[in-house]
Amino acid sequence: MANKFTGIGSESKQLATWYFTFAAILLGAQLVFGLVAAIQYVMPGFLFELLDFSVARMLHINALVVWMVFAMFGSVYYLLPDETGIETVGIKVGKLLYWIFVAAIVVVVLVYLFIQVGPATETSIWFIHEGREYIEAPRWADWGIVVVALGFVGNLFLTGMKGNRSGIVTVLMADMIAFAGLYLAGMFFTDNITLDQYWWWWVIHLWVEATWEVFVGSIAAYGLIQMIGASRKVVEMWLWIEVAMLFGSGILGIGHHYFWIGTPEYWWEIGALFSALEPLPLVAMFIHVMYDWGKQQGKKVAGGSDESVVANKPAFVWFWMNAFGNFLGAGIWGFFHTLPQVNLYTHGTQFTSAHGHLAFFGAYATILIGMFYLAVQGSNGIKVLKHTKASIWSISLMVGGMLGMTMALTIAGYVQVLVSRAQMGATWAGYFDGQQGMWFAQAMDWRLIMGVVMFLGFALLAKDLLTTGKNPVHER
Amino acid sequence: MAKISVWSDNRFWQRSAAWITGFAAVLLIWLTFDTAGQIAMGTDADLQAGVTKRVPGPTVINYKITYEMSTKRGHEVPVIGEKEMFFGRDDYSEEEAGALLHLGKLGSQTKNCMNCHTLLGNGAYYAPDLTKAWLDPAWQDGGTMQAMTGKSTKEEAMAEFLQHPSTYPTHSRMMPDLGITPEEAKGLVAFLKHMSSIDTNGFPRNFGRMQGAVNGK
DSSP, X not given: OOOOOOOXXXXXXXXXXXXXXXXXXXHHHHHHHXXXXXXXXXXXXXXXXXXXXXXXXXXXXXXXXXXHHHHHHHHHHHHHHHHHSSOOTTHHHHHHHHHHHHHXXXXXXXXXXXXXXXXXXXXXXXXXXXXXTTOOOOHHHHHHHHHHHHHXXXXXXXXXXXXXXXXXXXXXXXXXXXXXHHGGGGSOOOSOHHHHHHHHHHHXXXXXXXXXXXXXXXXXXXXXXXXXXXXXXXXXXXXXHHHHHHHHHHTGGGGGGSSSSSOOTHHHHHHHHHHHHXXXXXXXXXXXXXXXXXXXXXXXXXXXXXXXOOSBHHXXXXXXXXXXXXXXXXXXXXXXXXXXXXXXXXXXXXXXXXXXXXXXXXXXIHHHHHHHHHHHHHHTTOSBBOOOHHHHHXXXXXXXXXXXXXXXXXXXXXXXXXIIIIITTTOHHHHHHHHTSHHHHHHHHHHHHHHHHHHHHHHHHHHHHHHGGGOXXXXX | OTTOOGGGOHHHHHHHHHHHHHHHHHHHHHHHHHHHHHHSOOOHHHHHHTOOOSSOOGGGGGEEEEEEEETTTTEEEEEEXXXXXXXXXXXXXXXXXXXXXXXXXXXXXXXXXXXXXXXXXXXXXXXXXXXXXXXXXXXXXXXXXXXXXXXXXXXXXXHHHHHSGGGSOSSSSOOOOOOOOHHHXXXXXXXXXXXXTSOOTTOSTTTTTOOOOOTTO
């Protein structure tokens, strides 16, 4: 069955490419500020009291969250016309909201960069930043995000109700309203740090270990139908099973963040049990991709053809990397330290950082980059999008760089766990004993080197995304 | 076509997904009500009556806090002991202590502590964990950090360091000057003292128990 990439002329797809473009720019910013922070581990005097670690790191992780949200909104706008068979309802409002969103982010970034910190007042919380990891955006921007998200969810719902509401669209409708609604849990101030972190995790955990994962399941389902012509019936059945498994394990898996923040002991058992189950759906998702690929290719071979079923090579590799990377980064690296007996020592060490890097990359960055490639194919009317040298090199360098950083951070984490925590009892002096260890220092050198490798990969990715659409190697 | 298994039926899996998600969400909300009750901040009356709260009230700054092994719980727990001077007073009212904690919590966010340090183990890993910083041996009488600032109490030493961190470098990796005022520093120290009194189920383990040789001593 021929894939239909009749994207040209669709306003929804045009808006999607805007979202993807800004997302890719923010991905570049994320890597730049990540490199600054990585250099500071190796050379602590670098940009000291000019662009301190706290500022670089805030920009690093905020750019991460925002580029992914942009790419997710873009992905939904991209697939809606294909799934529903109609143009997205309210697309004009969608485009207006896009520019409001971009403008707000530019202002927030400039304030982060040039104001950095304010006095200990509510005004600073409203206009500079909230100082809460991942959701630092100042309160005024929070409300802006709520308005933009409401507009986005509104467009999705109106389109889903008017057009053909496929299983994928149904899952997305339920998932995106939860995704947007959860943000409200992170929008208040309290003097009680335990209560603060309790609700903060509702946003962070229920995003990245529940609603975002279900989003990935939906996008993977859409991608398999588009790229290899997988059967919708099979793909959507898997999707529902994945939703059951992801929400069934992920919602109560939030307990693994409630071991040590002042919350009751029963979260040990709940968190351990449900978060230990969290890797299962990720295994299922990987098997699903491999199964569908094998099945579709097998059918084609049985029909006497030796051609690949894959209609977009780079996108498919990124989707495959997602299926595997989600399992490896979120599943394995997460499971390593999810039991309270282990987490007592690993909590708040570079171990978490190793997991965070590989999981965000494996579970989200990969598939969203895959969506960038689907958009390049669609907006250039390409039938089969092939690899270029740049696409192959960018995948290799980015994946290799990320795996290298993860290994380095894991080793650094071990040093920290053994020296600073188990041996020295987590004090100020114990912390620096760990940081000054030779293996820790070497790990930080390697992390920086691998970060540079990753950045080179990104440069090639940007080049490929900008140029491959006009490349004559593709089948049109 | 009448004999298709329910296990390959999309409607069946759709309903299963809805029921499982609903059940998990309801359970989380129910547990949230229970937890919210248990982590609500205590009062001054609780402290005076010796009622143990997971998160004590702000007037905990009037008391000495230690971190001791509990044989019953199998790990260390914060113990609130006798009265103790904090910036020369041990009679902060609920309003005064609450105002200090409020200022300190605001400061902890506006100064972006969490993007270098960890608080309750959450944050960045560029600087030491602050969960039990108040109890750190380095700040106690005779500790290296207190000695360095030339102050005679731990709270004054911490406040001095917070206002002029790069004047007191302990490592090549230094804390930057964040424009912290004397009043903000006092609030931040109150916030740190309060945080150290939170029952964190034994995190961090063995805090301050082991001390390696520092500078040949």
